[in-house]
Amino acid sequence: MLTFEQKKEIIGRFSELTEKSISMNRLNYHFEGSKYDKKIVVEKLHPNGNGFVYVGDLLAYKSDERGLFNIRDVTEQQLLEVIEDSIMYLTEVDEPKEEVKIEESWRNASHDQLLLVQEDEYWNVYHGFNLEESFGTKEDAEQYLIDEGFKEAK
Structure with missing residues (x-):
């Protein structure tokens, strides 16, 4: 000691x-x-x-x-x-964490574009500034986009 x-x-x-x-x-x-x-x-x-x-x-x-x-x-x-x-x-100071927004662009054969955006706990599909649909999971949102003839634009 x-x-x-x-x-x-x-x-x-x-x-x-x-x-x-x-x-x-x-x-x-x-x-x-x-x-x-x-x-x-x-x-x-x-x-x-x-x-x-x-x-x-x-x-x-x-x-x-x-x-x-x-x-x-x-x-x-x-x-x-x-x-x-x-x-x-x-x-150390706990800095407020910067909100991470996941945003993906999806297009169909006619070159229409929809955006898939994670906001809080929801996955929202936007056409321009208008909310098209909202989903609880990314998988559900992606399935909706695929069913509507959209593919993720890379």
């Missing part, structure tokens, strides 16, 4: 963390670069060697209901990794 002093030295390698004294000679280490309200990476590091690292809901760690992982019995390598993971976790 690492001592309090060894843990302080390891945590001190992270220049992005700021040490703050709290009650009973314990220390917190704050990460001001956090993209969230949560700023404390290492919480309640105690002179007896006990303490916690915030890991949120990272599946690699067994944490309590507050997302804290106990570092009492970790190795130097484990402590380095959990702190790195915590900082990465607090740095």
